[in-house]
Amino acid sequence: MLRKLYAGKHESTALAYENEIHQQRYKDGTSIEDHFNSFRLLVAQYRAVGGTMSDVSVVLAMLRTFNDSATYKGIIATIRVSAK
Secondary structure, three states: HHHHHHHHHHHHHHHHHHHHHHHHHOOOOOOOHHHHHHHHHHHHHHHHHHOOHHHHHHHHHHHHHOOOOHHHHHHHHHHHHOOO
16 A cells, blocks of 8 residues: 555656656756756656656757757757767
8 A cells, every 4th residue: 555655646747747857948048057057966866766757858848948059059969960
C-alpha cells in the first residue's frame, strides 16, 4: 500500500518537473549562466525523483528555451551546427 502511494507521488513529482523543464523560457536580460544553472537544476531534480531524460533530450529542451529570444538565435544556430 505505501509503495503504491509513494510511487504515485513520485511519478506526479517527476511529471511536474518534466512539465516545468519543457515550459521554461529564456528571459531577455537574464545571464546565460543563470539560465543554464536554473535549467540544469530542474533536470537534476527531475532525475533525482526518478525521471529519465537522455542528454540529447536535455540539450534539445534547453535549445527550445530560447525560441522567443531574438538575441540568442545566433547562439542556437552555432550550437546546432557544432553538434552535427
